[in-house]
Amino acid sequence: MKNVIVGQSGGPTAVINSSLLGVYKTAKDRGADVVYGMVHGIKGLLDRDIVDLSSQIKNDLDMDLLKRTPSSFLGSCRYKLPDLEGNEATYEEIFKILKEYEIYAFFYIGGNDSMDTIKKLSDYGEKIKSPIRFMGVPKTIDNDLAITDHTPGYGSAAKYIAATTKEIIRDGLVYDYPVVSIIEVMGRNAGWLTAATALSAGEDCEGVDMIFLPERVFDLDYFLEKVGDLYKQKRSVVIAVSEGVKVADGRYVCELADHVDYVDAFGHKQLAGTARFLAGKVAEKYGVKTRAIELSSLQRCAAHITSRIDVTEAFNAGGSAVMAAFEGMSGKVITLKRVSEDPYMCITEPADVHFIANVEKKVPDEWINKDGTNIEEPLVHYIRPLIQSEITPLWVDGLPRHLILQK
């Protein structure tokens, strides 16, 4: 019996299901008997909430739909495995369930926390001399994973952000009076997504005027001064700002508002509101018309506009994880390695999961301009290949069709 199991974890992306398909199809092609899916990640495994993926993905059309379905097909979780010490029971339970299902290899598609899960399970597996292989498949729109050149999910989010920014810029140019538009992009600690707004610039678009990443301290007075200069020069000013920008004392910009926004059920501060706060400040200071635009969840679930490069790499990352596991590897994560800049070529490479778990990759300082108001050209060159080519949605009755979990 050669059964495998796969789960998805952390925040969804537009291509996380392409990685799922990569695991499923490659495992099947290489002789796996049953490919199981954990519903809601490791938490679903512990609850024995497990499906046979063959009952979900029944034909080629299902595969093409799965590839075009945003958000995690199997559901996700934010459950972080406890450290082994003092929690042996949890690990014993997981391995008991894996034995029950005769699992040969275990795949987990996710970000930092998910790679931590792979690390812990493979460490424990090694300790108890289990033959089960544990492999991580990277995924995150945030592009903040170490070692890998970039992460599956980032390219499509970047493409959506760049295309949308281009449309917002065009929209802002329409009137004959000045408008300052502020676009808020995801990214608590890393500015990769916000940087993607720079790709809007080209022969038919002047691009954004300023870009603020969380890697640099945000200076409100300097920001207002720069906006003041800009809106006197040009009719429409468009600025991109990361939701995670902070001022010198460590507070998030949105925390500077004189009213308290709510804290969610998990005690997380609700970060959205940075653009709104800044737009208010600009309107107050200059009496100019402003717009605050939050790209919100749309940037991670807009499967109607995905990068074919990203979809293919996401699939390949899943498939490579299976290949590596079937060749006997464990405790690895599949990374993407850019082997050529121009023409762009990228291969997968397994790496020790210990080097990726719990590390956050930020935008290098030299890719941000001196006064922190824009990014440098090499960063644009880094992102551009990742947004190339398209996957057309399968349109049914006017809307993109998705594949849904049948239970």
Place this chain on the structure above:
Amino acid sequence: MKNVIVGQSGGPTAVINSSLLGVYKTAKDRGADVVYGMVHGIKGLLDRDIVDLSSQIKNDLDMDLLKRTPSSFLGSCRYKLPDLEGNEATYEEIFKILKEYEIYAFFYIGGNDSMDTIKKLSDYGEKIKSPIRFMGVPKTIDNDLAITDHTPGYGSAAKYIAATTKEIIRDGLVYDYPVVSIIEVMGRNAGWLTAATALSAGEDCEGVDMIFLPERVFDLDYFLEKVGDLYKQKRSVVIAVSEGVKVADGRYVCELADHVDYVDAFGHKQLAGTARFLAGKVAEKYGVKTRAIELSSLQRCAAHITSRIDVTEAFNAGGSAVMAAFEGMSGKVITLKRVSEDPYMCITEPADVHFIANVEKKVPDEWINKDGTNIEEPLVHYIRPLIQSEITPLWVDGLPRHLILQK
């Protein structure tokens, strides 16, 4: 000499340039010598900011790009023509300029205010026995124009909203804990756009759970009670709410917040914030995770996802205005007339502009359910044909290419 002039006015849409192309191409095909464009509408005309469209639209590729370019290619304005009495000088100036350019017919693409412009100019023209023909081409994402079955621009916005809502619903289902998502849609007084979120429902999507339109009084307590019922029954609750919903005393819901949001340079209250306010109330009352998602300008400028029906009808409206003018009509607006429900068929028909100017068409009461928490099936049937089929963007270097005004 048979010269014509065309302008665009009011808020932009994803297909307003298809109407521009309809005017341009049909006028050229019917022997117009020069097709002029007013830059920033009637205001540009008064400033003699006028371009020869042949110098902008040079070949078939330019035409196809123009069709895919969001926001008004010629720029827009919010300038409303003053009443004739006491302002004869403005009218004399306009007609003087039209004479200078040897204008035979005048086309204006816009919403309510723009149709008011056509009404005033054709009334004045009649008075002074001018031979110039004045024709209106309707456009607005809001779908709030009288007489016409629907307005060009609405179908594409509805398609974007429905597709995006579907993706947001999928995104919300991913976790194993309850989430209440509130989507805020444009529409100050009319709920047509918000109603389009209902189209997300289908074989692969459960749709939104509640829809609140500005046509009904919003009751905050009732809303919270209903949300409380819903989130106990299902993991992910998604609610669509119009930015224009008001409570019984006439205040906008977003005005109930205890902090004051800024008023823009024109004294307009900044309406955005309704979803955010409601999400805060839900989080406060139930301690549940919430998300506030504003579709903001994206819903009117997202040309990367347009309805082919809408693009075609927008083009036809422009073309029909030219046909009608060349047949001698003036003081008319082109309306869309649905001649068959199933299969959907729609034709254009000129109507007296006096019947459309300054009238606002709202969602009929019988298309909203009894307690005002959802819409009725006939409204879905009304919208569905308008979002059918697609226009694929022309992708260049990973992004949709647009045509821009060269000056």
